[in-house]
Amino acid sequence: MRLLLIxxxxxxxxxxxxxxxxxxxDNSSKSDSMDEALVVFVSIEKIDEKNPENVVKKAIKEIKxxxxxxxxxxxxLYPYAHLSDxxxxxxxxxxxxxxxxxxxxxxxxxxxKRAPFxxxxxxxxxxxxxxxxxxxxxxxxxxxxxxxxxxxxSTFYILDTRGRLYDPDLFDFTNYENLKRxxxxxxxxxxxxxxxxxxxxxxxxxxxxxxxxxxxxxGNMRYYPKGRLIxxxxxxxxxxxxxxxxxxxxxxxxxxxxxxPALGEYLKRFPAxxxxxxxxxxxxxxxxxACFGQxxxxxxxxxxxxxxxxxxxxxxxxxxxxxxxxxxxxxxxLRTFTMPDMHTFCSDLDQAMEEFEKQYELSVDMLKxxxxxxxxxxxxxxFTRNFYEEDKEFIERLVSIIDKPVLVExxxxxxxxxxxxxxxxxxxKSGKATSLSTVQIDVENAERYGxxxxxxxxxxxxxxxxxxxxxxxxERVMYSLxxxxxxxxxxxxxTWLSPTQVRIIPxxxxxxxxxxxxxxxxxxxxxxxxxxxxxxxxxKKIREAEMEWIPYIVVIGEKERKGRMLSVNIRKDKSKxxxxxxxxxxxxxxxxxxxxxxSLNLPYTxxxxxxFV
RNA sequence: GCCUCGGUGGCUCAGUUGGCAGAGCGGCUGACUCGUAAUCAGCAGGUCGGGGGUUCAAAUCCCCUCCGAGGCUCCA
Numbered sequence: 001m002r003l004l005l006i007x008x009x010x011x012x013x014x015x016x017x018x019x020x021x022x023x024x025x026d027n028s029s030k031s032d033s034m035d036e037a038l039v040v041f042v043s044i045e046k047i048d049e050k051n052p053e054n055v056v057k058k059a060i061k062e063i064k065x066x067x068x069x070x071x072x073x074x075x076x077l078y079p080y081a082h083l084s085d086x087x088x089x090x091x092x093x094x095x096x097x098x099x100x101x102x103x104x105x106x107x108x109x110x111x112x113k114r115a116p117f118x119x120x121x122x123x124x125x126x127x128x129x130x131x132x133x134x135x136x137x138x139x140x141x142x143x144x145x146x147x148x149x150x151x152x153x154s155t156f157y158i159l160d161t162r163g164r165l166y167d168p169d170l171f172d173f174t175n176y177e178n179l180k181r182x183x184x185x186x187x188x189x190x191x192x193x194x195x196x197x198x199x200x201x202x203x204x205x206x207x208x209x210x211x212x213x214x215x216x217x218x219g220n221m222r223y224y225p226k227g228r229l230i231x232x233x234x235x236x237x238x239x240x241x242x243x244x245x246x247x248x249x250x251x252x253x254x255x256x257x258x259x260x261p262a263l264g265e266y267l268k269r270f271p272a273x274x275x276x277x278x279x280x281x282x283x284x285x286x287x288x289x290a291c292f293g294q295x296x297x298x299x300x301x302x303x304x305x306x307x308x309x310x311x312x313x314x315x316x317x318x319x320x321x322x323x324x325x326x327x328x329x330x331x332x333x334l335r336t337f338t339m340p341d342m343h344t345f346c347s348d349l350d351q352a353m354e355e356f357e358k359q360y361e362l363s364v365d366m367l368k369x370x371x372x373x374x375x376x377x378x379x380x381x382x383f384t385r386n387f388y389e390e391d392k393e394f395i396e397r398l399v400s401i402i403d404k405p406v407l408v409e410x411x412x413x414x415x416x417x418x419x420x421x422x423x424x425x426x427x428x429k430s431g432k433a434t435s436l437s438t439v440q441i442d443v444e445n446a447e448r449y450g451x452x453x454x455x456x457x458x459x460x461x462x463x464x465x466x467x468x469x470x471x472x473x474x475e476r477v478m479y480s481l482x483x484x485x486x487x488x489x490x491x492x493x494x495t496w497l498s499p500t501q502v503r504i505i506p507x508x509x510x511x512x513x514x515x516x517x518x519x520x521x522x523x524x525x526x527x528x529x530x531x532x533x534x535x536x537x538x539x540k541k542i543r544e545a546e547m548e549w550i551p552y553i554v555v556i557g558e559k560e561r562k563g564r565m566l567s568v569n570i571r572k573d574k575s576k577x578x579x580x581x582x583x584x585x586x587x588x589x590x591x592x593x594x595x596x597x598x599s600l601n602l603p604y605t606x607x608x609x610x611x612f613v
Numbered sequence: 614g615c616c617u618c619g620g621u622g623g624c625u626c627a628g629u630u631g632g633c634a635g636a637g638c639g640g641c642u643g644a645c646u647c648g649u650a651a652u653c654a655g656c657a658g659g660u661c662g663g664g665g666g667u668u669c670a671a672a673u674c675c676c677c678u679c680c681g682a683g684g685c686u687c688c689a
Binding site: 069196197198201205206212214218273288289319321323324325326327328329330333334337338339340341423434435436437438469471472473474475476505507508509535536537538539540541542543544545546547553555557558559567569576611612613 | 614615616623624639640645646647648649650651652662676679680681682683684685686687688689
């Protein structure tokens, strides 16, 4: 809806001819006028049809606010098509205008008039000409409130490793502080925090990992070289593990037609807020996961029961969710993020559960490599009551894999498109829970998308689909690692993810040759090393290397040069050791193991490095 | 989106009842040639987030707006 608001000394109009869309009027109202009035010229637009209540509400608020500002209570609503080139259907527009009129009339102390719709009119308007006397407003509807906003009836329990289900209020949370915080976080509205900026936000900037980009939309970050490196390593690792587990990598579009039948239905069941963009003929939305892309591929495939379980994966760069402004927090919650999204078509529930368990174990294992052990997150398993009664042992097995009590949520009946899901939740210092890995058993979408496989009996059947993000969003993994670091006595990243793995600090110029020799040996072994060649003191260089969380700091002075040994500060255990270059190489390589290696994407001498922050 | 709080050199922040925009770090220049968490001195650097208003005078008061943090809500 477009509004042009003119604060006038007087407005008067008279009707001339009808257009095709003229609303019916008796003869009494062929002309009208109003003194000292806010004239509101209105164009109702196509997009308003999506959520009329909401547009009316917002428009009324605007008009009310402007009236207050200019100090008038007289309002003339004046339909005016020329403010927009995407007009709504005329019948819809008349209804909407009438509604605005009614709503305004319901406000106390206002005098409302409305000019008729669909007539050629002559009008005279005397604008007051003060600074606020001419205003325009564009009102767009919020996305229609989700139809699925009804109450979900569910009950929380704690399930321990011996298969005992507890009422959380009766469970002894001693030694399970985080589980307790997670339960409180999930079950109550109690989200009290220390009101401080989260550690990872301070650190992501100080460590030159990521930063806000005010020139973009909120929740869209920029990544500096170190951040890009960490992110890229994680992406590579996570994708590789998914492929190794048998998934086929695909790539699907980031935008889709809002009016596609299957997508429209799904949008209602997954009510994430979308970014929308206009193309010539279509209104498109940016994907919030790779579900549609992979389902649409699946629909066109010819699948035999012999092919199942069948997995597709995509590292979605990007997924978009237009989260509410106040929900965005650093790397924890974004509007644009990177997420591995894997879907597995399974023949039946038995196969789905078998796969579910494998993917659960895969997730545990991946997080471990990434540097998050089972101590670092809490497990939630959620399912319908039926499901639990029929498959108790299955759920108990999941608990035993994690080997500590988990939070269980039991839904009275199936409410979502899935019958079961788990998530691993990182709990940060301020008690906030953030989901990382998750798998859902979807019993609805195969049918909706027309995905079928041919079973042994020759009949086409709908598969059950697993949705899996084995690590959760990459940015969230980074958030968790940084937050975890900030809670450690000596913050550190896993060696394979540390941008600089070895910092070499020569003390005098005389050590330059040996320093370079060490550097190139490390480089040749695929180890990310750099040299602090700046004109500064040793203490200061050590301090700065420590603040960068560098796992190995090598100091080279006269003694080392002559003995061809290295004095190495090992951050992990705060120790200092004398190592040969070969020993150092062996240690680093051992720690990195088969995890991805990438070259340092910064100049290898610190004197060449500019500051990003 | 709503509520609360905030935005001052690249960074972190001070700036009193409205009255000449400051410090530390970083950068640059020079000195120091250094052995494990900040060597010393000098110099440069600011449309006080943006727009409008009040005022003789606005970083400071008012309005609008953008951005950030926390909360509500929600999630990968």
